[in-house]
Amino acid sequence: MVGVCAVSHLMLLATVSIDNLEVCTPGVSPTSIFHPAGPAATHLNDVIWLVVGVTAAIGVVVLTLLGVAIVKGRRPAGLSPGAEPTQVFGSNQVELAWTVVPTVIVFLLTLVTVRVIRDVDLTEMPDGALRVQVIGHQWWWEYRYPELGIVTANELVVPVGRKIWLELESADVSHSWWVPRLAGKRDVIPNYQTNTWFQADATGTYLGQCAEYCGTAHAGMLLRVDAIDAAAFEAWSTAQRSTAADPSSAVAMRGRAVFESLACASCHTVSGVSDGLFGPDLSHVASRATLGSGAIDFSEDNVRRWIDNPQAIKPGCNMPSLGLTPDELTAVVAYLMGLR
Amino acid sequence: MTSLPATPHRLGERRPWTAVVHEWATTVDHKRLGIMYVVTGMIFLVVAGLEGSAMRAQLTFAENKLISPEVFNQLFTMHGTTMVFLMGMPVLLGMANFLVPLQIGARDMAFPRLNAFGFWLFLLGSILLYFSYLGAPGLDGAAAAPDVGWFAYAPLTERPFSRGNSTDYWILGIMVGGFGSMTTAINLIATTLCMRCPGMTLMRMPLLTWMMLVVAILILTAIPVLTAAQVMLLFDRSLGAHFFDTQNGGDAVFWQHLFWFFGHPEVYILILPGFGFISEVIPVFSRKVIFGYPLMVAATVAIMFISLGVWAHHMFVVGLGPFLNSLFAATTFLVSIPTGIKVFNWLATLWGGHIRFTASMMFALGFLAMFVLGGLTGIMLAVVPFDWQLSDTYFVVGHFHYVLIGGLLNAIFAGLFFWFPKATGRLLSETLGKWSFWLLQIGFTLTFGPMHISGILGMPRRIAYYEPDRGWEIWNQISSFGVIFQILAVALFAWNVITSLRSGRRAGNDPWDAWTLEWATTSPPPEHNFDTIPVVGSRRPLWDSKHPEDPDSSYGA
Ligand code: HEC
Ligand code: HEM
Ligand SMILES: [Cu+2]
Ligand SMILES: [Cu+2]
Numbered sequence: 001m002v003g004v005c006a007v008s009h010l011m012l013l014a015t016v017s018i019d020n021l022e023v024c025t026p027g028v029s030p031t032s033i034f035h036p037a038g039p040a041a042t043h044l045n046d047v048i049w050l051v052v053g054v055t056a057a058i059g060v061v062v063l064t065l066l067g068v069a070i071v072k073g074r075r076p077a078g079l080s081p082g083a084e085p086t087q088v089f090g091s092n093q094v095e096l097a098w099t100v101v102p103t104v105i106v107f108l109l110t111l112v113t114v115r116v117i118r119d120v121d122l123t124e125m126p127d128g129a130l131r132v133q134v135i136g137h138q139w140w141w142e143y144r145y146p147e148l149g150i151v152t153a154n155e156l157v158v159p160v161g162r163k164i165w166l167e168l169e170s171a172d173v174s175h176s177w178w179v180p181r182l183a184g185k186r187d188v189i190p191n192y193q194t195n196t197w198f199q200a201d202a203t204g205t206y207l208g209q210c211a212e213y214c215g216t217a218h219a220g221m222l223l224r225v226d227a228i229d230a231a232a233f234e235a236w237s238t239a240q241r242s243t244a245a246d247p248s249s250a251v252a253m254r255g256r257a258v259f260e261s262l263a264c265a266s267c268h269t270v271s272g273v274s275d276g277l278f279g280p281d282l283s284h285v286a287s288r289a290t291l292g293s294g295a296i297d298f299s300e301d302n303v304r305r306w307i308d309n310p311q312a313i314k315p316g317c318n319m320p321s322l323g324l325t326p327d328e329l330t331a332v333v334a335y336l337m338g339l340r
Numbered sequence: 341m342t343s344l345p346a347t348p349h350r351l352g353e354r355r356p357w358t359a360v361v362h363e364w365a366t367t368v369d370h371k372r373l374g375i376m377y378v379v380t381g382m383i384f385l386v387v388a389g390l391e392g393s394a395m396r397a398q399l400t401f402a403e404n405k406l407i408s409p410e411v412f413n414q415l416f417t418m419h420g421t422t423m424v425f426l427m428g429m430p431v432l433l434g435m436a437n438f439l440v441p442l443q444i445g446a447r448d449m450a451f452p453r454l455n456a457f458g459f460w461l462f463l464l465g466s467i468l469l470y471f472s473y474l475g476a477p478g479l480d481g482a483a484a485a486p487d488v489g490w491f492a493y494a495p496l497t498e499r500p501f502s503r504g505n506s507t508d509y510w511i512l513g514i515m516v517g518g519f520g521s522m523t524t525a526i527n528l529i530a531t532t533l534c535m536r537c538p539g540m541t542l543m544r545m546p547l548l549t550w551m552m553l554v555v556a557i558l559i560l561t562a563i564p565v566l567t568a569a570q571v572m573l574l575f576d577r578s579l580g581a582h583f584f585d586t587q588n589g590g591d592a593v594f595w596q597h598l599f600w601f602f603g604h605p606e607v608y609i610l611i612l613p614g615f616g617f618i619s620e621v622i623p624v625f626s627r628k629v630i631f632g633y634p635l636m637v638a639a640t641v642a643i644m645f646i647s648l649g650v651w652a653h654h655m656f657v658v659g660l661g662p663f664l665n666s667l668f669a670a671t672t673f674l675v676s677i678p679t680g681i682k683v684f685n686w687l688a689t690l691w692g693g694h695i696r697f698t699a700s701m702m703f704a705l706g707f708l709a710m711f712v713l714g715g716l717t718g719i720m721l722a723v724v725p726f727d728w729q730l731s732d733t734y735f736v737v738g739h740f741h742y743v744l745i746g747g748l749l750n751a752i753f754a755g756l757f758f759w760f761p762k763a764t765g766r767l768l769s770e771t772l773g774k775w776s777f778w779l780l781q782i783g784f785t786l787t788f789g790p791m792h793i794s795g796i797l798g799m800p801r802r803i804a805y806y807e808p809d810r811g812w813e814i815w816n817q818i819s820s821f822g823v824i825f826q827i828l829a830v831a832l833f834a835w836n837v838i839t840s841l842r843s844g845r846r847a848g849n850d851p852w853d854a855w856t857l858e859w860a861t862t863s864p865p866p867e868h869n870f871d872t873i874p875v876v877g878s879r880r881p882l883w884d885s886k887h888p889e890d891p892d893s894s895y896g897a
Pocket of ligand 4: 604650654
């Protein structure tokens with residue numbers, strides 16, 4: 001009976017591996033750890049397969065023994081009815097064997113583990129890496145590129161094929177930076193700097209999300225890394241470095257006035273206009289693909305919905321609805337749409 | 341030993357309910373206290389189970405709006421806290437209370453009134469925790485129940501991020517209950533060390549008693565650390581101290597160290613009693629003596645020491661540096677060796693036995709199968725690079741539910757089916773028990789198996805909603821589906837208890853033909869347990885009296 005149970009578990013293990021094969025084909029899950037896209041994640045994966053193999057083997061052996069013991073125990077051969085089976089109190093040799101064999105196995109696993117830790121857990125910035133400061137906020141991400149003089153939010157743009165060195169800090173509580181296809185996670189802890197690194201081997205968008213519970217909107221604290229080629233990155237960083245665009249129409253002009261006259265300015269930075277630090281930098285917000293740390297796609301409509309009532313889109317988030325009139329809303333949206 | 345006139349009454353006798361309540365409320369009898377612990381714990385199993393079911397309902401569909409994030413965050417906090425402190429601890433301490441004095445041939449615990457005090461502290465603590473739903477809202481919009489997670493990482497628990505009083509209720513509830521656990525631990529240690537009957541040397545104690553002794557020592561080592569951390573947090577929140585207040589130079593990682601220095605031993609505090617139940621049930625229903633008793637004792641003690649030195653495996657993603665990460669990986673691997681030894685010894689006990697498939701035994705076998713799987717995912721997580729990916733994901737949620745439900749809860753059911761007749765004088769229904777068993781295993785596998793996959797696909801734990809494009813939805817739906825079976829299993833068990841109490845078969849002293857001292861007295865035992873204090877000559881006194889021609893003592897056991 002319990003044998004059936006054990007078998008069903010083996011089947012489960014089997015489905016895990018079948019599923020792994022499946023998710024190795026891109027497109028099934030954008031966040032599978034078995035679909036690495038750079039050395040930091042690949043290193044981890046080498047050891048993962050070894051470990052899955054070893055533990056699966058142990059599991060098969062133990063569960064088979066259990067199954068056999070159960071089947072044999074149902075009707076033990078050569079036991080007269082009413083009699084008790086032979087009482088075996090122990091055996092030094094046998095017990096020594098199953099102390100030593102597991103010891104050897106875990107010793108080997110320890111060595112493998114230590115080797116990968118040494119390869120991946122870097123304590124200093126590798127040569128030629130691009131340094132980015134990651135600042136976790138309840139519930140969005142701030143990115144600063146100190147060497148390039150760029151401040152942006154929620155979407156990390158990096159050059160493909162180059163090591164990226166992340167310095168993680170938090171403005172409030174603990175978070176965790178995790179983009180599974182690029183690297184394992186690393187906690188983002190206030191008053192305690194941590195580091196990690198990754199390198200994207202192919203251009204594309206890599207997704208993830210905050211992995212340390214950080215309060216109400218933790219589930220909405222998504223991560224996004226855009227890896228682009230060197231030339232595109234050059235162009236992107238030049239654009240980001242420039243001061244925010246001036247309004248190009250009368251409506252947008254009015255929008256800037258509204259932005260400055262309301263609390264927006266005290267929470268948000270727009271270079272040359274305001275210097276609020278509580279919310280994401282909006283100097284080039286229109287160059288982003290999403291809003292609210294991945295909550296919705298960036299579009300004129302969505303910007304409007306967001307400003308009108310952010311709580312409806314990302315419950316619990318730290319931006320209040322300021323109750324703008326439809327007119328003011330139209331103006332502010334027009335202004336923000338111009339901040340490329 | 342006690343001065344209170346609480347004589348046990350025969351089943352079925354009618355007395356005014358006030359008299360019954362008074363008798364239970366003032367009792368210092370270890371058996372009644374044990375039963376009260378277990379019943380309270382099982383009620384909290386239902387409460388926390390419903391909280392878990394609500395979470396599963398919310399996660400059935402991507403971007404579901406059934407439960408708001410605020411409420412969801414309270415649900416997982418209360419679920420985890422309840423299961424660990426209000427279900428696991430009391431059920432296990434209750435079983436220890438009931439069984440240890442009986443197993444060592446004593447008349448009661450060493451300090452009966454302290455024992456009662458411990459129970460009432462525990463009850464007060466649980467009420468404080470749940471009172472938060474009424475008493476905590478305080479300031480505008482502040483959470484009604486704690487919403488900081490069961491490990492309550494600082495600085496989310498500090499005033500600026502947790503307004504109102506919910507976190508204070510969390511601290512106080514757990515702290516008060518913790519003092520209860522500590523008094524019980526002191527009591528268990530004193531009882532096992534000082535009150536064993538003649539002939540009961542330490543190396544003749546039943547394994548369950550051994551494991552409860554080790555658990556008591558772990559409780560006394562680990563819980564004070566949690567209590568100290570909670571006092572510091574209370575100082576931060578109420579007196580303006582800055583231990584964990586990172587905005588004023590406090591240290592968030594310090595909380596993690598303190599919490600997990602308690603937290604990892606705590607998981608062994610929860611599982612070792614389960615190991616104890618299994619170590620009693622498997623031999624009786626395989627009709628064989630436990631294989632390798634001395635090594636089992638040694639492994640238990642080894643687990644005690646090693647489990648005090650592995651806590652930072654919960655902190656591999658903190659960035660403690662390659663040296664500490666390697667060190668704690670090594671100690672974590674080390675703890676799997678004594679655990680493995682136990683599994684092999686249980687298998688060897690089964691091997692060549694004549695297995696009786698009672699409901700109790702089936703739960704014990706279910707424990708073996710499931711616990712092995714949970715232990716193996718534990719080993720995977722000890723591989724630090726693997727943990728960097730899977731820490732704080734549904735894979736970890738899968739891991740610890742395999743050890744806690746597949747392991748601990750199966751062991752608790754094995755124990756309840758085994759000792760219910762001793763406690764009540766009546767047998768539980770075997771048929772209903774087997775239904776519960778299969779429903780639980782099926783439901784459990786459906787719910788927690790797929791979590792390993794959603795974790796591998798990148799799903800973090802503690803999220804109130806998720807994106808539809810991540811490929812997680814199907815696995816979550818299977819998980820949620822499995823809950824139905826688990827609810828049925830527990831409901832059937834409750835029904836089984838209620839009907840068996842009224843009309844279950846009479847058990848007699850020794851329904852399973854077992855070998856330890858609790859089966860030598862009546863079911864239920866008289867208040868003083870044994871009319872004459874027994875004298876034992878081996879680990880299995882009842883085997884000796886049933887087989888005078890071949891006593892254990894002739895093998896030096
Ligand atoms: C109390 C401070 C505060 C005020 C006032 C405020 N915001 Fe915000 N805003 C935030 C925060 C915090 C976020 C990030 C929310 C999140 O993702 O969790 C945000 C996000 C945004 C975003 C999305 C940015 C991105 O890249 O995802 C836009 C656009 C925005 N705010 C515009 C405005 C406008 C326009 C106003 C004025 C009408 C305004 N905000 C007023 C705090 C504020
Ligand atoms: C072979 C033995 C075991 C090993 C090697 C092991 C290893 C681990 C590791 C490395 C983690 C941390 C995962 C992470 O958060 O990143 C973990 C988590 C956990 N383990 Fe185990 N474990 C074992 C047995 C157990 C047992 C017996 C229990 C309890 C009965 C248990 C309960 C837990 C719990 C509750 C957590 C998660 C705590 C939380 O984050 O909320 N484990 N285990
Ligand atoms: Cu988070
Ligand atoms: Cu642990």
